[in-house]
Amino acid sequence: MAKKTRARSREGTTQHNTDAPAGENPRRPCPCGSGKRYKACHGAGDDVIVLRPFDGLAAECDLVAMREFLPSATAPLPLRETSDVTVTLTTVLPGASAALVRPDGTIMLGMQVQTRSGDLSADLGKALRWAQTAEPGSALPVVGPGLGDGELVRLQDLLDPEATLDLTLHTDFGWWVVPSEDGTEPAADVTAALERANSVIMPTEAVVADGVRSAYWVDTGSKAHLRWVRPEPEEKLLAAMARLHARGELALTEDARFAGVFRAHGILVPVWDLDRELHPKEWAAPTAAFAVRLDEALADETPLTDAERRARDALAGKQVTLR
Numbered sequence: 001m002a003k004k005t006r007a008r009s010r011e012g013t014t015q016h017n018t019d020a021p022a023g024e025n026p027r028r029p030c031p032c033g034s035g036k037r038y039k040a041c042h043g044a045g046d047d048v049i050v051l052r053p054f055d056g057l058a059a060e061c062d063l064v065a066m067r068e069f070l071p072s073a074t075a076p077l078p079l080r081e082t083s084d085v086t087v088t089l090t091t092v093l094p095g096a097s098a099a100l101v102r103p104d105g106t107i108m109l110g111m112q113v114q115t116r117s118g119d120l121s122a123d124l125g126k127a128l129r130w131a132q133t134a135e136p137g138s139a140l141p142v143v144g145p146g147l148g149d150g151e152l153v154r155l156q157d158l159l160d161p162e163a164t165l166d167l168t169l170h171t172d173f174g175w176w177v178v179p180s181e182d183g184t185e186p187a188a189d190v191t192a193a194l195e196r197a198n199s200v201i202m203p204t205e206a207v208v209a210d211g212v213r214s215a216y217w218v219d220t221g222s223k224a225h226l227r228w229v230r231p232e233p234e235e236k237l238l239a240a241m242a243r244l245h246a247r248g249e250l251a252l253t254e255d256a257r258f259a260g261v262f263r264a265h266g267i268l269v270p271v272w273d274l275d276r277e278l279h280p281k282e283w284a285a286p287t288a289a290f291a292v293r294l295d296e297a298l299a300d301e302t303p304l305t306d307a308e309r310r311a312r313d314a315l316a317g318k319q320v321t322l323r
Contacts (some may be wrong), residue, residue: 074090079159101136122154217274226256232268238312243300252283
């Protein structure tokens with residue numbers, strides 16, 4: 001008899017048993033979005049797949065952006081519990097570590113890590129609990145299976161659910177290095193690591209405008225894009241964008257066409273191609289105008305027309321799932 005798989009999936013914080021029924025193909029893509037086959041990923045053992053790990057948090061869009069495409073960014077973590085220890089969330093730490101405790105005791109957590117389980121929220125909770133008892137100067141390379149055994153602690157248990165992140169975008173990774181009191185220069189290997197990391201940063205800026213949050217201009221070198229993390233349920237957002245598409249109103253401007261949609265951790269990230277010659281701040285007004293159109297479309301609850309349904313199907317065909 002074939003061995004029964006024990007992987008489970010969870011939408012948001014609600015757990016669902018998804019033991020594979022007899023005859024189900026273990027060669028199918030894993031629902032976590034890794035791109036691997038199910039049997040080689042979360043079907044290989046007892047794990048929990050959380051399709052929307054940051055559901056219920058006002059900071060959800062910020063967290064997805066830090067995890068997926070912001071290169072160098074930091075933010076104070078708005079914890080519910082009061083503490084004298086500063087906790088900073090980061091996009092990536094040296095060595096893609098999960099956490100580190102600086103010599104002064106401050107804690108830094110990394111979003112872009114070497115390995116992860118099926119529940120990113122629980123991984124971050126485990127990393128924080130480890131850091132809160134670790135010695136200054138310690139680093140946690142990965143959140144392994146044996147770390148934090150016992151009661152499950154997720155970001156939803158630790159963060160103020162109404163708080164967003166006060167993100168700071170950096171042009172380099174200079175914040176990796178704490179200046180020494182005696183003015184000593186960083187070691188050669190540290191300097192080399194910084195130079196390597198800095199060399200691959202893509203210029204990124206937040207688009208700041210009324211009604212706009214978690215929208216980012218990024219220059220990939222050959223193109224510029226607007227990436228906008230949206231909190232709405234997928235079907236609701238696709239329907240609203242389909243209404244705009246059917247009316248020819250999905251572009252930001254005549255020269256800023258809609259490129260497609262990323263699906264990341266249960267929510268969508270629409271993307272537009274931009275003119276690289278324009279400054280990031282020049283996209284604030286077009287993005288704010290689009291936000292008004294989108295809000296109106298989101299509020300429309302009438303059934304989709306035939307043209308809008310065709311537009312929705314076309315948009316769904318332009319989706320790409322990240323990990």
